[in-house]
Amino acid sequence: MNRKRKEGWLAPSLQHRVDTTLTWVKRLIKLAPIESIAMELVRFDLQKQENPEISGAEYQYGTLYGWEVREYLLTKFNRTCQYCSAKGTPLEVEHIQPKSKGGSDRVSNLTLACHDCNQSKGNQDIQDFIKEEPDLLKRILKQAKMPLKDAAAVNSTRWALLNCLKGLGLPVATTARIN
Numbered sequence: 449m450n451r452k453r454k455e456g457w458l459a460p461s462l463q464h465r466v467d468t469t470l471t472w473v474k475r476l477i478k479l480a481p482i483e484s485i486a487m488e489l490v491r492f493d494l495q496k497q498e499n500p501e502i503s504g505a506e507y508q509y510g511t512l513y514g515w516e517v518r519e520y521l522l523t524k525f526n527r528t529c530q531y532c533s534a535k536g537t538p539l540e541v542e543h544i545q546p547k548s549k550g551g552s553d554r555v556s557n558l559t560l561a562c563h564d565c566n567q568s569k570g571n572q573d574i575q576d577f578i579k580e581e582p583d584l585l586k587r588i589l590k591q592a593k594m595p596l597k598d599a600a601a602v603n604s605t606r607w608a609l610l611n612c613l614k615g616l617g618l619p620v621a622t623t624a625r626i627n
Contacts, residue, residue, distance in 0.1 A: 456608060462605050465601060477616070482618065483619075484620070485616070485621070487609070490624075491606070521558055521560050522539065525560045529561050530559045530560055531565040534565075538562070538563060541560065542566050544558065544559055544589070544592055558592075559592065610622065
């Protein structure tokens with residue numbers, strides 16, 4: 449029961465973004481006669497930006513679904529097995545979170561593995577497969593989430609920033625938009 453977080457809680461890195469923005473707004477208020485604040489409550493739908501026709505199950509496939517995914521992964525991971533660092537060997541597309549355990553075909557859930565590593569991993573969770581190598585696990589999971597980091601931060605902090613700006617005592621006008 450003691451592990452519940454207060455409503456509106458943000459991770460420290462996200463709270464830092466809100467605090468930094470608020471600090472700059474306060475500095476501007478001291479330097480200029482600001483009478484109101486306008487804020488755009490933006491929410492990012494990255495797949496919709498790239499493919500306006502997307503709907504339903506297509507969201508599970510990710511933005512690079514199809515033959516170009518393999519080439520993207522080969523480039524992203526420098527044609528190297530992410531588990532054993534083998535180069536110059538045929539590589540297979542590997543699901544970080546196995547499909548049999550709820551993993552998707554999204555690029556953020558894919559990496560490259562040589563045949564031996566892919567067979568050894570099978571449908572194990574990545575945490576179990578490389579539990580003896582925490583640095584490797586951390587690197588693979590970090591690389592998988594990279595492309596969505598900034599958009600997710602904006603989506604997570606928009607309401608907290610709005611509430612902080614309202615706390616300054618100035619009128620705050622908002623517009624909403626999905627990007």
